[in-house]
Amino acid sequence: MTLKALSFATWALVALTLPATTLAAPRPKSPWVQKYGHPWGKSHQKREVDTETLPYVPVTAPLPNVFQELSTSEAVSVTGFLHQQSELNLTAAENATSWDNIILLVEFLQPNKSDTLPFLTGETAQPPTRNAKATIMFRATEEPYIQEFLVGPLPVVDGLTTIEPLDYVFNKGKGIQRVYDADDDKVREYSQEISGEIEDILLDLFNGTASGKETDSMYTWGIDPLWHENGLVVTWQQYWNAPTDVFDSGTHLPLGLYFKLDITGRDPEQWSLLGWYYNGIFYETTEAFRAAWSSAGFEKLGPNVDNPRSHTDWTGEVLELDENTGPVAIQPGSPRYKVDTKEKYVEWMDFSFYISFSRDTGVALHNIKFRGERIVYELSLQEALAHYASSDPMQSGISYLDSYYGFGPYTFELASGFDCPTYSTFLNTSFFVEETTQTHPNSICLFEFEKDYPIQRHSTTTYLSITKNIMFILRSVATIGNYDYQFSYEFYQDGAIKIIVRASGYIQAAYWAHNGDYGFKINENLSGSMHDHVLNFKLDMDVEGTANSLIKTEFVPTTEVYPWANGIPRNTMKLEKTFIDNEDDGKINWAANSAATYTVVNKDSKNEFGEYRGWKITPAIGPIVHNTAIDSTNVGKSIGWATHHLYAVQHKDTEPRSAHAYNSLNVNDPVVDFNKFFDGESLDQEDIVLYFNLGTHHVPDTGDLPNTVFTSAQSGIAIIPQNYLLMDASRATRQQVRINYDSGNVSLETFGVVPPTGQFDVSKTSADLSKYIGDVVVRKFPYDPDNWYYDGDE
Numbered sequence: 095m096t097l098k099a100l101s102f103a104t105w106a107l108v109a110l111t112l113p114a115t116t117l118a119a120p121r122p123k124s125p126w127v128q129k130y131g132h133p134w135g136k137s138h139q140k141r142e143v144d145t146e147t148l149p150y151v152p153v154t155a156p157l158p159n160v161f162q163e164l165s166t167s168e169a170v171s172v173t174g175f176l177h178q179q180s181e182l183n184l185t186a187a188e189n190a191t192s193w194d195n196i197i198l199l200v201e202f203l204q205p206n207k208s209d210t211l212p213f214l215t216g217e218t219a220q221p222p223t224r225n226a227k228a229t230i231m232f233r234a235t236e237e238p239y240i241q242e243f244l245v246g247p248l249p250v251v252d253g254l255t256t257i258e259p260l261d262y263v264f265n266k267g268k269g270i271q272r273v274y275d276a277d278d279d280k281v282r283e284y285s286q287e288i289s290g291e292i293e294d295i296l297l298d299l300f301n302g303t304a305s306g307k308e309t310d311s312m313y314t315w316g317i318d319p320l321w322h323e324n325g326l327v328v329t330w331q332q333y334w335n336a337p338t339d340v341f342d343s344g345t346h347l348p349l350g351l352y353f354k355l356d357i358t359g360r361d362p363e364q365w366s367l368l369g370w371y372y373n374g375i376f377y378e379t380t381e382a383f384r385a386a387w388s389s390a391g392f393e394k395l396g397p398n399v400d401n402p403r404s405h406t407d408w409t410g411e412v413l414e415l416d417e418n419t420g421p422v423a424i425q426p427g428s429p430r431y432k433v434d435t436k437e438k439y440v441e442w443m444d445f446s447f448y449i450s451f452s453r454d455t456g457v458a459l460h461n462i463k464f465r466g467e468r469i470v471y472e473l474s475l476q477e478a479l480a481h482y483a484s485s486d487p488m489q490s491g492i493s494y495l496d497s498y499y500g501f502g503p504y505t506f507e508l509a510s511g512f513d514c515p516t517y518s519t520f521l522n523t524s525f526f527v528e529e530t531t532q533t534h535p536n537s538i539c540l541f542e543f544e545k546d547y548p549i550q551r552h553s554t555t556t557y558l559s560i561t562k563n564i565m566f567i568l569r570s571v572a573t574i575g576n577y578d579y580q581f582s583y584e585f586y587q588d589g590a591i592k593i594i595v596r597a598s599g600y601i602q603a604a605y606w607a608h609n610g611d612y613g614f615k616i617n618e619n620l621s622g623s624m625h626d627h628v629l630n631f632k633l634d635m636d637v638e639g640t641a642n643s644l645i646k647t648e649f650v651p652t653t654e655v656y657p658w659a660n661g662i663p664r665n666t667m668k669l670e671k672t673f674i675d676n677e678d679d680g681k682i683n684w685a686a687n688s689a690a691t692y693t694v695v696n697k698d699s700k701n702e703f704g705e706y707r708g709w710k711i712t713p714a715i716g717p718i719v720h721n722t723a724i725d726s727t728n729v730g731k732s733i734g735w736a737t738h739h740l741y742a743v744q745h746k747d748t749e750p751r752s753a754h755a756y757n758s759l760n761v762n763d764p765v766v767d768f769n770k771f772f773d774g775e776s777l778d779q780e781d782i783v784l785y786f787n788l789g790t791h792h793v794p795d796t797g798d799l800p801n802t803v804f805t806s807a808q809s810g811i812a813i814i815p816q817n818y819l820l821m822d823a824s825r826a827t828r829q830q831v832r833i834n835y836d837s838g839n840v841s842l843e844t845f846g847v848v849p850p851t852g853q854f855d856v857s858k859t860s861a862d863l864s865k866y867i868g869d870v871v872v873r874k875f876p877y878d879p880d881n882w883y884y885d886g887d888e
Contacts, residue, residue: 149519153432155439160210160221161450161460162438163202171250172200172226179257182230192233192277199229201453203244206747207471214461224248227260231273236360238276240756242269262748264765271756271765274320274327280362285314285331288353288367291380295387300349300397304333311336312349317491319728319758327358332488335399342600343404345576346620350395350605352487371487374608395607396619403617406800422859423543425517426850430542431566433519440540442566444823445585451523454755456501457538457570457581464589469709471634475501476785477753479736481721481728482625484612489604489623493728495758501572505537507868510861514539514569534869538570549587549824561830576600580804587824592714594810595629598802601794614795622794626721628736630752633784634745637708638696640781644674644742645706648690677772680742684718692740693816697779705817711784714812719789730761734768735785743771745781752785786811
């Protein structure tokens, strides 16, 4: 176990099998990302870690982390156990073809809350049983499908560990989803064949080819998810220019030609071309398109080509004094938070929590306590939607559901000194890819940070009272293709918790022709392509236990006649307090004018003034959005969680997540349909789970070139104590001062805090980024039936 780069326990076994292409599709949603393909090649080397000084105070967690992902030995033993099950007919991933059954994923199956709470509360000393979730892709069939299985208990023991279908967490009734793109490599080859048939047209229009040759300068890339039309499986493909420099600018280079394919079934001989679309005109056949192209008056649209406006390096005029180093954050004294690296447990001031990590959604927080009382059982990302719109069939057909690609595999190494201060504690995340353990070093950071404003301030003619606003942050960044999502969980001294998402990276642009109603023109032939980002989070709060209610507190206008007003009506306002009694009212939009908040309370727990003790949830930063499109054709029943800002449902062990990674494979028959959560059940003194959305309505403009910036793309929500304590919790910090200056005599009350002294080595504020590697392969164990642990030391 390293210190500065602390190993996060291995959590998943993912088998990725598609062959690499001659010319890869754009990195944002390239085939290897979408279709279990190969990652972009890079060298791998081990990192040398400085272990001289710990950036945290070591602590022993009060309980084992029952949410923690699988260990290496658990994952390997489950993999071996699966290969022993002859009925699965599995092939080792490295030897598999598109007609072989493979293991896609082996990871920890989170225990049911009903099994976990007795252990957390001390009612039992026995932790919940550990089980694995195994995702198998059955491809040795004309109708390939993905199915999930429960394997347990762990560790694997002959005669004790069993395998059974994992169905109870899916309201579809079974954990099975049909796969309609199991032969995506063949679709790519078919697209290249079609492109070869019009190579003369492509050369004339775009001065390039996309026929699968080494000399190709273009490629095709299709819609996501696939369409189902009149019993056919349909895809639209668009031509894109390839970047000519090192920069990831492919999504800025769309070309205005599209073609439609019927890819129903697994036999490419039965597939067909359904038409071409160019400059607002649909052509049913290649012959019709060719005839139009060769006719007089055919309008030829200009291409988008790689250019410096899509490159992220420094450019422009020199800013005065910009060569000087800017202000930096330092940690002048000893660390002020504690970490148990083995159990992934953290303590800071009044807060404590556990961390877990998963393939689908990345980081999750569990058993968050404030002053020793659990307030949150689970806080976790559920899904992220990027829903585009356009007059062209490509952008019109794009509605990414990002947990399909997974936030875990793309939670890459953070840049110390840029993503997080250099004094942060960095944690690694690890997972299995193609039967190797792939580690993303330094991909989670923990740090304290002083905000640029105090948390409290008041001055009079005789004194000034002021308190530093020091917060604690857990941060990760997941680069899902073109977008880098920064997730920050911020803890404050007044008890508030903020969940903030920011987005940067390359926009996925559209070709400009006929798209004036769907975006700004941001380059000669480029449209900014409007889209919605909606990210759904689960917030399972437990306030004074699990018997909770949800109360709405709203500012409402009113006209009142008061006893002292001489009968004269007064137009004013008052508070209106109402309980959300059942799930029928559990789909909520934030009130206009920010007039309402929602608070989780326990009706049996009041403070000494008779007010309910609770925690309110309220927008904190940036826009809070839901999806704009109503009954979206692209995503059907798979985004029931994206139609409102906030949801309240009764907790069920059978409803652990609002979405599923494979919902996008069949959007009208998803394995998890969130709308089915709402069946009119009571929310009065029940175990309530909230789901909230963050995001933005994004209409990219020229300021999004080359990249969208975090300052304009951020969204956040706050969880804040309401009547929970008898006064502001931040009074407990000694990082404050009272300046008494009556009659010119100044005295200070510093509450025992001694200012730091001595010298600080400012070179420590600059990280050695020459060692940045992104990820590293640390072990390999191709499945060997005679030796599960081949080259697989824990």
